[in-house]
Amino acid sequence: MRSLANVGALFRTCDAAGASELVLSGITGTPPDRRIDKVALDAVEMVPWRHAPDPADLDAVFEGRYVVVLEQHATAIAPADLRIPAGRDVVLVACEELFGAHDALLARADAVLELPMRGRKDSLNVAMATGIAMYLVADQLWGTAEGDMASRQDRPPVREGVLTRGVTVGETPAGPREPKLGTRLS
Numbered sequence: 412m413r414s415l416a417n418v419g420a421l422f423r424t425c426d427a428a429g430a431s432e433l434v435l436s437g438i439t440g441t442p443p444d445r446r447i448d449k450v451a452l453d454a455v456e457m458v459p460w461r462h463a464p465d466p467a468d469l470d471a472v473f474e475g476r477y478v479v480v481l482e483q484h485a486t487a488i489a490p491a492d493l494r495i496p497a498g499r500d501v502v503l504v505a506c507e508e509l510f511g512a513h514d515a516l517l518a519r520a521d522a523v524l525e526l527p528m529r530g531r532k533d534s535l536n537v538a539m540a541t542g543i544a545m546y547l548v549a550d551q552l553w554g555t556a557e558g559d560m561a562s563r564q565d566r567p568p569v570r571e572g573v574l575t576r577g578v579t580v581g582e583t584p585a586g587p588r589e590p591k592l593g594t595r596l597s
């Protein structure tokens with residue numbers, strides 16, 4: 412992944428969705444880097460990660476796991492058709508921003524997952540696509556029971572006050588929970 416902002420977004424979403432590890436492969440930039448921190452906030456400290464610069468490093472990551480490659484491809488399935496076999500750990504593979512997945516990666520996939528594009532653009536931002544797919548996978552692994560919606564970190568919800576520079580301050584706003592213009596929610 413070329414964009415360090417995308418790497419930062421992935422750290423933050425990995426933490427939110429419950430990923431156990433983020434593997435930064437190939438040319439992808441790694442912490443410490445201010446450009447990652449700017450988007451990740453302090454999620455870099457929360458999500459275990461490793462650097463896998465060589466494509467061969469990924470063999471160990473894939474070994475024994477159900478490999479879902481996120482890509483727009485003729486062999487791809489839609490989200491509704493994704494079935495993760497019981498008891499399998501999942502590796503979700505996000506691909507290069509400009510050129511997408513190598514053929515070797517597509518051949519190694521247990522499933523190629525494509526998110527439908529309903530507007531006029533051809534593709535999603537890769538970090539956004541990965542976030543959507545992470546939650547699809549998490550729903551299959553852990554269900555969507557109401558209890559899962561509670562913050563596992565036992566923190567107050569972000570909307571209790573205003574989130575500024577990573578810190579939530581202030582009282583719960585009275586009245587309807589409509590964001591005021593200019594209020595930062597994340």
Ligand SMILES: C[S@@+](CC[C@H](N)C(=O)[O-])C[C@H]1O[C@@H](n2cnc3c(N)ncnc32)[C@H](O)[C@@H]1O
Nearest residue numbers: 481482483505506508511525526534535537540
């Ligand atoms: C911008 S896309 C790559 C270029 C894209 N294949 C194209 O032809 O324009 C970057 C990566 O984001 C992910 N991605 C973006 N949109 C996607 C979608 N609709 N379905 C699945 N993956 C997507 C894939 O991993 C993809 O390789």
